[in-house]
Amino acid sequence: MSSHPVPPKAERPVRHLNQIELSRRWSISPRTLERWRWLQAGPQYLKIGGRVVYRLEDVESFETAQTKNDPEKHIGNLK
Numbered sequence: 001m002s003s004h005p006v007p008p009k010a011e012r013p014v015r016h017l018n019q020i021e022l023s024r025r026w027s028i029s030p031r032t033l034e035r036w037r038w039l040q041a042g043p044q045y046l047k048i049g050g051r052v053v054y055r056l057e058d059v060e061s062f063e064t065a066q067t068k069n070d071p072e073k074h075i076g077n078l079k
Contacts, residue, residue: 014055014056014057015055015056016046016053016054016055016056017053017054017056017059018051018052018053018054019033019034019052019054022043022054022059025059037052042062043058043059043061043062044058044062045058
């Protein structure tokens, strides 16, 4: 018998995507993600030990926010 606590089923492990994985997911250049970070646009990211990673939940939230009907939320409308 194991004495390790079992996390509740509602908790799921945090999944991270690196710049290459996210650029492939969206079919964009990794340099575009770099530019968005410099412009402080795009999804939230973490910088851990010099590596940039994106939490999957942040990526999915960003995708949801990019609605077709609301031009104010599109990345191309930076002011």
